[in-house]
Amino acid sequence: MRILFVLFLCLSLFACGEEVAQVKEDPEVFVVTVKEQPYHPSRGFNGRIQSRSDVDIIAQVSGELTAIHFKEGDTIEDGAPLFDIDPAPYKAQLSKANAELARAKANKVNAEKNYERGKKLIKDGYISASEFDTLEARTLEAQAATQSAEAAVESAQVNLDYTSIKAPQAGRVGRSLPAVGDIVSPQLGALTSLVGQDGTDVVFQLPEKLLISVVNAESKITVEDITVAIVLAGGTEYAHTGKIDYFSNRVDSKTGTVESVASLPNPDDILRPGMFVRVILRLEEPLMSLTVPQAAVQVDQRGTYVLAVDDNSQVTRKNLIVGERLGENTVVNSGLDAGTRVIVRGVQKARPGQTVNVSEYKPATQASEGGEK
Template sequence: MRWIKFGLPLTAFLFTACDDTPPPAAPPPEVFVVTASEQPYQPERTFTARIDSRSDVNITAQVSGKLTAVHFREGDVVEAGAPLFDIDPAPYEAALAKARAEHERAKANLREARSNFSRANKLVEKGYISDSEYDTLKARQQEADAAEQSARAALESAQVDLSYTHITAPQAGRVGRSIASVGDVVSPGFGTLTTLVGGNDMQAVFQIPEKLLTEAAMSDKQPKPSEIEVALDMPNGSRYPYTGNIVYVSNRVNTNTGTVEVRAAMPNPRDLLRPGMFVQAHVRLIDTLQGLMIPQAALQVDQQGTYVFTVNQENRVLRNNLMTGDRFGENVLVSEGLQAGDRVILRGIQKVRPGSEVVASDYKPATTAHTGSTPENAPSGQPDSDSEGDAQ
């Protein structure tokens, strides 16, 4: 009776097989979403710039002579008209005295020639002198007049030469190192005696790529220079307390670099800017704009481009391919692919696929998100660590 030995296990197996029902379906995964919304932002580009001065003056000698005095301390701030150098004036004082005497003699000769010609006018009418004598007297007057003008010009030239022996500051500013010393013989060919940099004519000079200039020129909303401001970051990383405005854009492209020179006038009341200083120039619109923003962490990238997952009204997952712009803090500007009010999956991206059903909850960050007003130069479209790669 071998069937008795196996009968009980077989009966238990058949009973168990009849009771085996399918397990319940897993609930939809939970994801956390943020709502795409219009937010204010300021478009901005950052460039490396150097500081230049429009009033960077080379002080040189206009006449030759021995240097007799230096009236400034190197590095001082001087006012316009302040004395800088003195050149020995003795030779020029003598030349001026001689020119003044020559002018006086020329004036006396002119008076005599005019008097003789005036009498000649009366005499020729009565026939007391010939036409030839009349013409001679007229010519002498003209010669005396020309001689007086020449002597007067020589006198003025001597006065100018004497004034050049006292070299003064043509403008207010900071004076540089004195190249010449007392006792040196200087001349127009000597070169620069010192430099003088005005404090309030500083400019930030930077180069923008020709591509960027072309895009701005072709834009339907090309901003005017009055709508743009320039902020600076100092060499130590601090923000310069004043902003400037663009005053010059070159009319040609540098063929070696493919860039265009731009100059921004910068106020300098505290004398913080110096020619040759390198800074970071932030070029931005003065007024804010409105644009559609989402967190940078929601972006995904694959071979088709940048995209996000959204949740529709039926709680189904959709893929939205995007065109993105600048980053502003933790957010990125979206130009195409989303509408205000769309629910974008920020957390739980690795759990979903297009078309799958989810339970969507609003994402509540531990701290308030920093939207900022300044775009970051880092490329957009990189997923965060929670996304665990491309979600296909």
């Protein structure tokens, strides 16, 4: 009798469980409808700033430094005085060279007069041909000595001018390495540096595959279609953009990259040589592409996928090939069609082949539609 009671109880429980299973509701999921939207494809690289007009100021003559006409960090004009070297020795050299020139000119005048007299004397037979040749040779020697003395004067004048070192361009001057009273010379190296504000470049390494795609004549995208932006330290994007204007003529065999240079305006003197930045290559004209929220994208051993819901509210798996991230969204290169409903919330409760209750997902904030910033 007890056995029959237990059996009856088990059958009752099984019937109750079956009834519960029958009334169990389908899980609720929230979906978004996949659609095309414009975006600017972009790629990021590490880069550094350099100046096309980064000049080292080097002394051209030796001597004692007598004056420094700037403060480090000053913005100076083209031709502004920078350093003075003691000119006294070079003034003395110039005076000596002028004296040598005067003597050479006097000798030249005397030799030319004797030569003219010799022309008359040799016609009358008063001097021999050998004596006339000597007069002619002395004239030529005097003329050569005069030219040499003139060159010495010019050289002495150049050296004297070098004692006043002036800025070869406008720009921002660096720190003076020597102090007043130091002996400077060409062998000492740079006295300071001067960086012009024009001609600022960003240098970065471009993968050779990407280079081939943008320089290929048959490519739909060319260098002219790409805008170069940079992101400064701290994540701020620089206000001005530029264009790529140089690719190296060789590929680095160790890295498989090509040195590339883009020119950027620098009107506010924000960019300084040596700064490390993030270089963003961005297509100027937007492309249309399908995007899905990143929250909908799943990854397992079979690859990247999303769970979609068909017209019968049944869950299906869609294997994807995805592209770059666009804020909260991801570009879909293949695997989805426009109009597909993709599960964003409730993915954990849904299984392929399962029927679900579908609600439209309404995000609290608008998903970003831009490229990499």
